[in-house]
Amino acid sequence: AQKVTQAQTExxxxxxxxxxxxxxxxxxxxxxxxxxxxxxxxxxLVFLIRRNSFDEQNEISGRYSWNFQKSTxxxxxxxxxxxxxxxxxxxxALSLDNAGNMLTFxxxxxxxxxx
Amino acid sequence: DxxxxxxxxxxxxxxxxxxxxxxxxxxxxxxxSWYQQALGQGPQFIFQYYEEEERQRGNFPDRFSGHxxxxxxxxxxxxxxxxxxxxxxLCASRETSESQETQYFxxxxxxxxx
Numbered sequence: 691a692q693k694v695t696q697a698q699t700e701x702x703x704x705x706x707x708x709x710x711x712x713x714x715x716x717x718x719x720x721x722x723x724x725x726x727x728x729x730x731x732x733x734x735l736v737f738l739i740r741r742n743s744f745d746e747q748n749e750i751s752g753r754y755s756w757n758f759q760k761s762t763x764x765x766x767x768x769x770x771x772x773x774x775x776x777x778x779x780x781x782x783a784l785s786l787d788n789a790g791n792m793l794t795f796x797x798x799x800x801x802x803x804x805x
Numbered sequence: 806d807x808x809x810x811x812x813x814x815x816x817x818x819x820x821x822x823x824x825x826x827x828x829x830x831x832x833x834x835x836x837x838s839w840y841q842q843a844l845g846q847g848p849q850f851i852f853q854y855y856e857e858e859e860r861q862r863g864n865f866p867d868r869f870s871g872h873x874x875x876x877x878x879x880x881x882x883x884x885x886x887x888x889x890x891x892x893x894x895l896c897a898s899r900e901t902s903e904s905q906e907t908q909y910f911x912x913x914x915x916x917x918x919x
Contacts, residue, residue, distance in 0.1 A: 694847075725907070733893060734809075735848070735910040781847050789899055790907045791838065792861055795847030 692717045692784050696796035703772050704804050711767045711799045713782030724758065724765045725783040725790055729798070735781065740790065741765065772803045807832065809898050809911035817917045818886050826881040826914045830898030836860075837879040838908065839871065842893040854879050855901060883916075891918045 693716040703709045715724065722743045727735040739749065741758050749756045753770045769776055779800045783793040810829045818824050830837050836855045840848035850863035854873035873879045877898075883890055893915050899908035 696847075727910075733895075733913040733915075735895065735897075737907050737909075740907060783847075788904055791836075791853060791899075792850050792863070793840075793848070795849070797845075797847050 692719075692722070692786075692794040694782050694784050694794055694796035696782055696799050698799045699797065700800045700802070702802045702804065705774060706771050707803075708768060708770050709772050709801065709803075711769075711780050711782075711801065713765045713767065713796060715763050715765065715782070715784050717784060717786075719786055721786070723785045723788055723790065725785065725793065726756065726765075726767050727781045727783060727795075729779040729781060731778075738767075740788070742788070769801075772801075774803050774805055777801060777803045809834075809896055809909050811894075811896050811911040811914050813914060814912070815915045815917075817919065819919050820886055820888060822886050822918075823882065823884045824886060824916060826883075826894050826896075826916070828879045828881070828896030828898070828911060830877050830879070830896075831909050834898035834900045834909070835877050836899050836901050836908075837873060837877065838897045839879070839881045840895040840897065841865075842895060842913070843889075844892070848895055851881070886918045888918050891916060 695714045724741045726738040755768045757766045779798045782796045838853040839851040842848040852862040857873045868884045893913040895913045896911045897908040
């Protein structure tokens with residue numbers, strides 16, 4: 691069985707600060723895919739990134755960056771120069787297939803960015 | 806092009822009742838999955854439908870059942886409602902033939918069981 695843990699339940703920062711959301715996962719499978727989703731107050735989950743277990747390259751997309759380390763089973767997400775619009779709940783998730791079927795989600799981290 | 810739509814947006818039921826939630830997938834999508842998200846928790850996978858059949862199921866009791874119609878839309882039925890069934894129910898869809906594409910989520914139906 692898979693497990694995803696997001697130890698930070700809530701983080702509060704001031705606008706323009708950098709913030710890192712932690713994600714630790716457990717799986718016995720050698721092939722797996724890691725995801726990050728954003729859930730604004732409207733409720734729908736917005737896909738941010740997908741990473742497969744064989745690709746440990748870090749990725750940067752604008753103010754977002756992701757650090758994948760198999761050695762520590764972690765897939766952390768950093769927002770640089772945070773903005774109020776980044777306020778949301780962020781979920782890390784794991785799937786055994788590329789499409790993200792049967793996702794196992796972490797408990798989520800609520801990020802509040804204050805002006 | 807509409808994304809994934811769900812109805813109703815909110816619903817209040819009492820214990821023991823039955824409820825039906827509906828999902829229309831994004832245009833061109835043929836696979837529908839359902840997730841339950843209790844307050845303050847991450848979503849949990851309930852089941853997935855493809856070609857009108859349940860293909861995969863998470864750890865949910867038989868009180869949770871579903872259906873997929875020929876137009877790919879789907880229903881989630883919950884019988885004998887319990888207080889613990891109160892949650893946001895999310896539907897997600899994808900196109901099975903597009904292996905590189907991830908699924909899209911709808912806004913959810915918020916169910917309150919009193």
